[in-house]
Amino acid sequence: MTNIARFIDEMPKAELHLHIEGTLEPEMMMTLAKCNDVELAYGSVDEIRAAYQFSKLQDFLDLYYQGMSVLITEQDFFDLTWAYLAKCADENVTHVEIFFDPQGHTERGVAFSTALNGITKALEQAEAEFGISHKLIMCFLRHLSEEQAFETLAQAMAHRDEIFGVGLDSSELGHPPEKFERVFKAAAEAGFVLVAHAGEEGPAEYVHGALDSLNVARIDHGNNALDDPALLERIASEQIALTMCPLSNLRLCAIDKMSEHPARAMLEAGVRVTINSDDPSYFGGYVNANYHAIHQGLDLSLDHIKTLARNSYLGSFLNETEKRAALNNFDAYSASAS
Ligand code: ADE
Numbered sequence: 261m262t263n264i265a266r267f268i269d270e271m272p273k274a275e276l277h278l279h280i281e282g283t284l285e286p287e288m289m290m291t292l293a294k295c296n297d298v299e300l301a302y303g304s305v306d307e308i309r310a311a312y313q314f315s316k317l318q319d320f321l322d323l324y325y326q327g328m329s330v331l332i333t334e335q336d337f338f339d340l341t342w343a344y345l346a347k348c349a350d351e352n353v354t355h356v357e358i359f360f361d362p363q364g365h366t367e368r369g370v371a372f373s374t375a376l377n378g379i380t381k382a383l384e385q386a387e388a389e390f391g392i393s394h395k396l397i398m399c400f401l402r403h404l405s406e407e408q409a410f411e412t413l414a415q416a417m418a419h420r421d422e423i424f425g426v427g428l429d430s431s432e433l434g435h436p437p438e439k440f441e442r443v444f445k446a447a448a449e450a451g452f453v454l455v456a457h458a459g460e461e462g463p464a465e466y467v468h469g470a471l472d473s474l475n476v477a478r479i480d481h482g483n484n485a486l487d488d489p490a491l492l493e494r495i496a497s498e499q500i501a502l503t504m505c506p507l508s509n510l511r512l513c514a515i516d517k518m519s520e521h522p523a524r525a526m527l528e529a530g531v532r533v534t535i536n537s538d539d540p541s542y543f544g545g546y547v548n549a550n551y552h553a554i555h556q557g558l559d560l561s562l563d564h565i566k567t568l569a570r571n572s573y574l575g576s577f578l579n580e581t582e583k584r585a586a587l588n589n590f591d592a593y594s595a596s597a598s
């Protein structure tokens with residue numbers, strides 16, 4: 261292992277773009293399918309893995325929604341979340357800001373509170389046992405209606421203390437941010453922090469829309485902002501963090517090879533780029549694998565890696581005191597490792 265590879269594995273870092281349902285490993289999917297008597301289209305773990313061949317976002321989403329259908333009880337959501345957090349402890353992730361998709365569960369008859377309670381209990385236990393801090397972000401599915409998003413927001417109000425933010429995910433093309441302008445405004449009035457996926461498959465225009473119509477504090481992905489120099493300059497000057505996901509972009513064919521990933525160009529344009537895993541079980545790697553992929557594919561220097569890791573805290577929703585402590589901890593690691 262090179263020195264930079266070891267530096268990546270051992271450095272403290274935050275993960276800011278992670279769908280908890282996208283951490284469902286095939287082994288757990290098979291086990292839960294049997295326990296919960298859910299029929300899967302696959303006969304084995306190998307068959308599940310073999311099905312993970314995607315040429316666009318929708319190919320993945322179809323399997324992602326099928327996969328999450330095995331999650332039924334609060335314990336299932338706890339076990340799913342716990343497995344991810346144990347991985348975080350292993351990978352020196354000290355802070356997580358994770359998404360969940362309540363509509364992916366309520367639509368098939370699993371109560372909002374069942375999913376939420378399982379996830380929350382695992383997050384709290386990981387804080388106590390591993391010292392990993394967290395924020396939980398609830399996403400609206402953008403292929404569903406505005407009315408359904410309002411219903412989901414109403415359900416979230418009973419869990420105001422556990423849910424920190426509201427996001428927007430699922431099929432991007434054909435579902436511009438403006439469709440959710442009113443429900444995002446209501447979420448802001450209720451005190452939720454706002455984020456949205458934009459510019460993953462959709463055009464730079466959708467990144468504009470997320471910033472101006474939805475008033476988000478952070479953009480998830482944001483790759484296609486690179487097509488609009490004025491927008492990129494704005495994102496850099498306002499220090500709006502982009503939560504980029506290199507292995508996801510490769511597996512969903514947003515790029516043909518890692519050397520085409522926009523992270524380096526954006527970093528060098530002064531954008532607050534962060535590196536994340538999105539749906540690691542489906543895309544072949546957790547957060548450290550994403551750092552390794554981008555390090556190799558874009559020939560990044562140790563300074564680039566340090567900036568990315570510092571950005572993971574700067575772009576987080578930790579408060580200023582917590583950010584300073586996290587950055588001091590990172591700098592102490594960096595000084596002792598270099
Ligand atoms: N849901 C889970 N992963 C997603 C992604 N990368 N883009 C949009 N919706 C998602």
Ligand code: ZN
Nearest residue numbers: 429457480538
């Ligand atoms: Zn995502």
